[in-house]
Amino acid sequence: MPWFKGWKITRKDGSASGTTLLEALDCILPPTRPTDKPLRLPLQDVYKIGGIGTVPVGRVETGVLKPGMVVTFAPVNVTTEVKSVEMHHEALSEALPGDNVGFNVKNVSVKDVRRGNVAGDSKNDPPMEAAGFTAQVIILNHPGQISAGYAPVLDCHTAHIACKFAELKEKIDRRSGKKLEDGPKFLKSGDAAIVDMIPGKPMCVESFSDYPPLGRFAVRDMRQTVAVGVIKAVDKKAGGAGKVTKSAQKAQKAK
Structure with a gap:
């Protein structure tokens, strides 16, 4: 709309002006893609x-x-x-x-x-494989109490693996993140906490600060989402000599 030069309005409490919706959309910068990070x-x-x-x-x-x-x-x-x-x-x-x-x-x-x-x-x-990880979780809806030893299924990126709540480290305020209690005995709906988790099968996850898409997860149990969380730190398992194909060896030598 080349004829449209934006709009202006004058009221008793001051004047205002604006642009069209399309002009406003044109001003938005597209989000940057994380190409500078290592591949995941x-x-x-x-x-x-x-x-x-x-x-x-x-x-x-x-x-x-x-x-x-x-x-x-x-x-x-x-x-x-x-x-x-x-x-x-x-x-x-x-x-x-x-x-x-x-x-x-x-x-x-x-x-x-x-x-x-x-x-x-x-x-x-x-x-690398994660031996365990520390996460901040919020319990959304669980009919009972969650204590150490609870082992629901975690959905993180495309992985779907049972993980154990190994230790409930601290209960925190879900808005400010301030610590409310050390070593709580249990968690219930509405609680936020820092917990240590151990995967039941080999699993690869990352901390949310390093790789956000691999650091978010949902906790599923009883056919519903019981909790959601973000991973704060990962205890990575140093892999032994894994399978390296001949083509990989050739490619590495060529470089």
Whole structure:
């Protein structure tokens, strides 16, 4: 609307002016994509495609995925080379955060990697299995009391794994975050707390401050969301010598 120069109004208590909705929308800066962080790509599925091989599928959360990169999958600790990256049946030279991609990996069986695993750059802060983690949780609706030893299912990125509330460290005020009580015996609906959690099966998570999409989770039990939380710190398990495919060794030597 080139004829429209914005609007002005004069009232007794002062004048005001404004723009059109479209002009206001044009002024909004798009959010920056976290391309500067190391790669994190939680797997949504893994397919076996005839004539191509194993194709894990997932969304790039942080960093950049490129063909020729050597990636490590956690917590299974498998390292391999990325042959190609595709989005909507088109080959990509790089995949950025927010892109849902499939990527072909060499010498890896469909049994080696699965949904809930996380792919990352083997040379730049590779993802690792979490032995345990400290989280800040808010109990939304639980009919009883939650005490240490409670082991519901956690949904974090694409992982769906039972985790144990190993220790209730402190109860906090849910608005200010101030400590209310050390070592509470139990938690009930409406409470916020800092807790130590231990996964029942190998799992890869990150702290919310480092990788936000991998540091948020929902606690599910009795077919409902019992609590939500963010991960404050992760106790990473130093992986032993995992499976490194021949193509990954070649690619690493070439560089």
